[in-house]
Amino acid sequence: MREILRLSFSLAKTSFKLRNEGSYLGIMWYLLGPLALFFIILFVKGAAFPGTSAPSYPIYLLIGITGFNFFRQSITTSIQAINMNAGFIRSINNISLETFVLATILESVFSHIFEIALVAAFMIYFGVPVLGILLYPLSFLVFFPFILGAGFFCAAVGVYTTDLDNIWMIASQLLFFVTPVFYTIEPGTMLHTVNLFNPVFYFVSISRTLLIDRTFPPLWMFGVILGMGALACFVGIKIFEAKKRELAEKV
Amino acid sequence: MAGLEVKNISKTFHIQARPTEGVLSHVISAIEGRGNTWELRVLNDISFSCKPGEVFGIIGSNGCGKSTLLRIIAGIYRQDKGIVHAPGRVVYLSGFNIGLQSKLTMRENIYLVGSIMGLRKREVHRYFDDIVRFSGLKDFLDTKIYQFSSGMVARLGFSSIISFVNHKKPDVVLLDEVLGAGGDAEFKREALAKMEEFMRSGAAVIMVSHDMKPIQKYCSRVILLRDGKIAAEGRPEEVIEEYEGTAA
Numbered sequence: 176m177r178e179i180l181r182l183s184f185s186l187a188k189t190s191f192k193l194r195n196e197g198s199y200l201g202i203m204w205y206l207l208g209p210l211a212l213f214f215i216i217l218f219v220k221g222a223a224f225p226g227t228s229a230p231s232y233p234i235y236l237l238i239g240i241t242g243f244n245f246f247r248q249s250i251t252t253s254i255q256a257i258n259m260n261a262g263f264i265r266s267i268n269n270i271s272l273e274t275f276v277l278a279t280i281l282e283s284v285f286s287h288i289f290e291i292a293l294v295a296a297f298m299i300y301f302g303v304p305v306l307g308i309l310l311y312p313l314s315f316l317v318f319f320p321f322i323l324g325a326g327f328f329c330a331a332v333g334v335y336t337t338d339l340d341n342i343w344m345i346a347s348q349l350l351f352f353v354t355p356v357f358y359t360i361e362p363g364t365m366l367h368t369v370n371l372f373n374p375v376f377y378f379v380s381i382s383r384t385l386l387i388d389r390t391f392p393p394l395w396m397f398g399v400i401l402g403m404g405a406l407a408c409f410v411g412i413k414i415f416e417a418k419k420r421e422l423a424e425k426v
Numbered sequence: 427m428a429g430l431e432v433k434n435i436s437k438t439f440h441i442q443a444r445p446t447e448g449v450l451s452h453v454i455s456a457i458e459g460r461g462n463t464w465e466l467r468v469l470n471d472i473s474f475s476c477k478p479g480e481v482f483g484i485i486g487s488n489g490c491g492k493s494t495l496l497r498i499i500a501g502i503y504r505q506d507k508g509i510v511h512a513p514g515r516v517v518y519l520s521g522f523n524i525g526l527q528s529k530l531t532m533r534e535n536i537y538l539v540g541s542i543m544g545l546r547k548r549e550v551h552r553y554f555d556d557i558v559r560f561s562g563l564k565d566f567l568d569t570k571i572y573q574f575s576s577g578m579v580a581r582l583g584f585s586s587i588i589s590f591v592n593h594k595k596p597d598v599v600l601l602d603e604v605l606g607a608g609g610d611a612e613f614k615r616e617a618l619a620k621m622e623e624f625m626r627s628g629a630a631v632i633m634v635s636h637d638m639k640p641i642q643k644y645c646s647r648v649i650l651l652r653d654g655k656i657a658a659e660g661r662p663e664e665v666i667e668e669y670e671g672t673a674a
Contacts, residue, residue, distance in 0.1 A: 178544065182542070182544075185538070189530070189538055192530075193527060193529050193530070196529040262524075263542070264502070265502060266521060267518070267524060267542065267543075268500035268501055268502050269517070269543070420503070421504065423497070423502050424503055
């Protein structure tokens with residue numbers, strides 16, 4: 176396990192470095208995407224619905240965008256984790272396939288760290304006490320098992336069908352609008368009920384409560400997201416392990 | 427230590443005849459009774475053994491299952507039937523440019539390849555000077571390798587991989603068309619000498635090659651694969667004669 180983690184980290188670090196290689200803006204590109212979306216939504220919402228925002232709305236919005244972005248990026252790269260490394264997989268016999276999935280997820284984590292730094296900078300700018308950011312790892316850690324399980328599941332299925340890429344592209348767009356990224360939802364509404372089955376809802380809600388309200392979110396929220404994570408890990412890793420030896424022949 | 431033992435290995439691939447077809451085409455094919463996959467039996471009841479210190483050759487025409495057999499022994503592919511008993515560490519080599527990244531410097535690439543080969547940073551560090559010396563590329567340590575010629579890349583790849591494989595002290599070595607290296611004549615000579623030294627290290631070596639010269643020179647026994655079966659087995663000259671006779 177230590178070997179897998181060590182190599183995953185090394186591959187993620189290299190891939191992260193290579194993505195910035197030859198780019199004038201380098202790591203700024205990780206921030207420009209969410210930042211552009213942030214300003215567009217802020218502008219559109221301000222113009223169309225003035226005075227209807229949640230307290231500290233810019234931070235509320237940015238946490239939603241960066242949280243969702245992390246989820247979307249992790250799954251998108253996981254789908255290709257095995258296919259993209261076909262050369263390695265068929266030529267080296269001492270690398271566990273899990274390494275490639277973990278490396279892609281870790282690379283998303285690296286990008287997310289920069290996004291969180293951006294959130295901290297905006298918290299300072301908008302006068303929200305920045306110390307709340309220290310609590311962020313808690314929401315990240317309870318969400319991570321879900322990312323891990325879903326990542327393994329998608330990596331295995333992605334080898335068998337290229338349709339998964341397209342399905343995920345549409346599904347993630349739908350999920351973006353279903354998740355309260357740029358709007359607020361009240362308990363008792365249909366949208367809230369739908370979101371009770373949405374893991375990203377718990378992630379962004381817990382993050383917002385910790386960072387903006389600086390209070391502890393209801394325990395049941397932790398229970399549900401951890402339960403979803405355990406289920407995702409059980410199914411995802413089990414399927415990946417069952418198909419692992421077959422994957423090298425399919426890529 | 428006991429050597430490598432391969433017993434009754436069989437492998438069938440399920441080939442997708444029309445992998446790019448959509449659902450509708452699959453439905454129509456099913457209605458018409460046409461299958462979308464066909465079975466290709468690549469290996470059929472293959473058995474052989476290789477003692478420690480022995481170099482064993484596998485020859486045969488393209489697609490006869492040589493690489494598949496090595497990948498099964500290496501644990502990359504799964505056999506349908508049979509047993510592979512490979513004691514200790516098994517190293518599969520199918521090239522020397524594995525893991526090299528053109529946008530990284532030579533120094534970074536050495537550490538990356540070491541990491542891929544399962545070495546820790548401090549272990550790579552131990553071999554670093556030897557790799558640089560053997561490659562003869564000391565002046566290019568901090569140059570990104572997309573600026574290297576193909577010969578220089580071959581030098582770097584070979585020097586790195588061979589050092590790291592040596593470090594692992596493998597018990598079974600599987601060479602899939604990788605004898606020697608690229609680069610100029612002098613480096614090729616040095617690389618071949620290094621490979622010979624490596625083959626004499628006491629590991630059981632399985633060599634797959636289309637080039638009959640190394641098979642004849644290094645192997646003590648050879649098998650010829652044809653239609654998924656062992657068509658001939660014995661001393662290199664006999665089996666090569668059988669292969670070249672049928673190929674002609």
